[in-house]
Amino acid sequence: MLGQGRLVEAGSAWISDMFLRPSHRCNLTPQGHKLPFGYHKQPISEMNEADPWIGVSDFNKAYIEPSGCRPAVFRGMQDNSLARHRWTDKYLLQKFGHYKVLTEVKHEQRQKFGKSLNTLGKFLSEYNQTNQYVVTVLPDEMRAEVLMPQLLQCGTFSQNLLELNLWMASGDTASQIHYDADHNIHCIIAGKKSFFMIHPDQYSKLQMHRLEYTGSNFCPDTNQNSVDLERETKLADVDYQWTLLQTGDCIFIPSHYMHQVRSYGRSISVTVLWDPTIPYKEENTCSPDPNATISQFNVVWNHKADDIFFDVGYATPHVLRSELLNLWDEWRVRVERSDTVGEDSGENDDKEDESGEEIIGIDMDKEDEEGEGWGYDQVIRLLFSILRWDITECKYTKAWAAMIAYGLDRNHDLVVTRKELERSTDLVLKAVSHFVDAPNLDHDMYDFCLKKQFYVPPEVVSDNEKKEIEDLGSMTRWLETKGYTIAASSVSEMFKDFVDSIKALVSGENSD
Numbered sequence: 001m002l003g004q005g006r007l008v009e010a011g012s013a014w015i016s017d018m019f020l021r022p023s024h025r026c027n028l029t030p031q032g033h034k035l036p037f038g039y040h041k042q043p044i045s046e047m048n049e050a051d052p053w054i055g056v057s058d059f060n061k062a063y064i065e066p067s068g069c070r071p072a073v074f075r076g077m078q079d080n081s082l083a084r085h086r087w088t089d090k091y092l093l094q095k096f097g098h099y100k101v102l103t104e105v106k107h108e109q110r111q112k113f114g115k116s117l118n119t120l121g122k123f124l125s126e127y128n129q130t131n132q133y134v135v136t137v138l139p140d141e142m143r144a145e146v147l148m149p150q151l152l153q154c155g156t157f158s159q160n161l162l163e164l165n166l167w168m169a170s171g172d173t174a175s176q177i178h179y180d181a182d183h184n185i186h187c188i189i190a191g192k193k194s195f196f197m198i199h200p201d202q203y204s205k206l207q208m209h210r211l212e213y214t215g216s217n218f219c220p221d222t223n224q225n226s227v228d229l230e231r232e233t234k235l236a237d238v239d240y241q242w243t244l245l246q247t248g249d250c251i252f253i254p255s256h257y258m259h260q261v262r263s264y265g266r267s268i269s270v271t272v273l274w275d276p277t278i279p280y281k282e283e284n285t286c287s288p289d290p291n292a293t294i295s296q297f298n299v300v301w302n303h304k305a306d307d308i309f310f311d312v313g314y315a316t317p318h319v320l321r322s323e324l325l326n327l328w329d330e331w332r333v334r335v336e337r338s339d340t341v342g343e344d345s346g347e348n349d350d351k352e353d354e355s356g357e358e359i360i361g362i363d364m365d366k367e368d369e370e371g372e373g374w375g376y377d378q379v380i381r382l383l384f385s386i387l388r389w390d391i392t393e394c395k396y397t398k399a400w401a402a403m404i405a406y407g408l409d410r411n412h413d414l415v416v417t418r419k420e421l422e423r424s425t426d427l428v429l430k431a432v433s434h435f436v437d438a439p440n441l442d443h444d445m446y447d448f449c450l451k452k453q454f455y456v457p458p459e460v461v462s463d464n465e466k467k468e469i470e471d472l473g474s475m476t477r478w479l480e481t482k483g484y485t486i487a488a489s490s491v492s493e494m495f496k497d498f499v500d501s502i503k504a505l506v507s508g509e510n511s512d
Contacts, residue, residue: 031229032229033227033228033230034226035226035227036225036227036262037196037222037224037260039227040227040229040238041236041237043239043240044241046242047073047197047243047251048073050074051074055151056152056154056157056158064254065280070254071197071251071253073245073251073252074149074249074252076248077187078189078247078248080291081147081248083270084248087190092120092124096139096141097119098119098120098121099141100120101117101119101123101166102116102134103123103132103134104133105131106131106172120139123168127168127169133170133173134166134167134169137163137164137302139166139303140303140304144293144295145293146189146270147291147294148294149185149250152297154283155282156278157274160275161273162275163273163299163314164270164271164272164294166268167269169266169267170266171263171266172263175259176220176224176260177196177219177258177259178216178217178219179218180256181216181256182273182274182275183273183275183276184252184272184273184274185251185271186245186251187249187270187272188247188250188268189247189270190267190268191246191264191265191266191267191268192244192246192263193244193261193263193264193267194242194243194245195244195245195251195259196240196241196260197240197242197258197259198238198239198240198258199257199258200256202239205234205238206258207220217256222235270294314433315433317429321422321424324421324424324432327382328418329418372415372417373415373418374405375414375415376402376414379404379405379416380398380401380405383401383436384401386436401435403431404432408428410423410424
């Protein structure tokens with residue numbers, strides 16, 4: 001039985017009651033029915049607590065390498081961080097209030113509510129009176145005030161940091177039961193949070209969104225605040241571990257490890273996510289620094305003050321590169337098969353494959369003459385096939401796809417080859433990720449957003465090239481100088497009205 005004093009510290013009467021109530025009740029209603037998750041039974045144990053200064057190799061051996069990763073708590077890991085001592089509302093407003101942030105409803109409902117855009121300053125002025133909390137990419141300027149856990153400072157872990165997130169609320173938040181695609185360290189900068197951790201061997205008792213073991217997942221039909229155990233009968237048998245994290249504490253949450261989180265009172269957290277698909281390799285010359293901050297390390301996704309996109313949950317460059325190469329190889333096999341069929345039958349085989357779908361979304365008659373790579377139109381169609389959108393209805397989105405094709409075409413010869421995909425830079429692949437993980441909007445709304453706030457990814461068009469476009473007065477003319485003639489039947493009008501947007505980007509002004 002967990003100690004009563006520790007539970008009272010959570011500041012929530014229901015948590016104390018959860019663990020102090022009798023284990024058996026003399027009625028037919030399932031224990032915990034219509035109560036928050038966790039009332040159905042006592043936790044099987046508290047979380048394992050580890051040395052907050054554990055080295056990366058020891059951490060990997062203890063919590064990553066064993067068959068099935070396991071979570072761990074690190075008490076006081078952020079006690080010496082500047083954020084731990086500075087991040088009052090007044091300080092955050094004065095120093096970081098200009099940053100845009102994303103907010104969600106406190107009691108998470110992923111299937112119903114999306115994210116809202118705000119400035120941190122506006123959020124701070126009203127968050128005690130609203131049902132919103134911040135969950136966004138950590139602004140770059142804030143990184144220098146958060147310590148980097150020593151267990152992430154060396155080897156391949158430090159080389160594959162993906163994303164940093166900021167969480168802030170006035171209290172009473174409740175996540176859905178879910179798991180994330182990446183490993184992460186969740187650190188409490190201010191306040192208290194409880195974590196309910198569910199081992200993968202319990203997943204058969206949960207009603208998850210989908211069965212495949214990829215990406216993130218959650219339980220859309222489970223109300224975390226009022227669990228219907230008469231409908232979800234198996235959930236009554238779900239075992240879990242529990243812990244309360246307080247200011248300065250951190251927890252390791254493994255990839256694909258189900259959990260549910262609640263906060264009490266004003267709380268601020270920072271999470272560090274890293275790639276779980278790359279095994280740990282040691283660096284003999286690395287010496288962890290207990291005073292090193294997150295700002296001293298490279299992270300794939302960033303958040304600058306003038307960013308249009310918020311890089312939360314995007315696919316990583318190396319994963320995208322691998323997927324594009326697989327698509328390219330599949331395309332080549334089918335092209336060769338098509339050529340063989342054409343020779344044998346005396347006719348071109350540009351028909352649909354046996355499944356009735358175009359070959360990976362690309363019309364065979366649009367390939368380059370030599371069949372050695374993808375033409376720009378092919379890349380555009382491929383990207384749209386991933387989105388499952390009608391290419392004829394989204395001229396602004398189409399223009400963005402054309403710029404991505406230009407970025408992938410390193411030789412600028414109008415053909416994207418396998419070698420160019422292999423050599424594609426992380427920056428260009430980030431632009432691809434932005435495209436294929438488009439916001440949860442219908443295509444008309446998304447296209448409208450691009451028109452109003454058009455974003456030419458700086459990853460694919462350099463400052464000098466933007467200047468060339470401005471001087472020519474037409475992006476169409478600029479592409480023609482590169483040898484890409486836009487056919488009237490294809491994308492003849494997709495760059496219309498973009499010159500003003502490009503000028504605005506060059507001058508630093510906001511586009512209308």
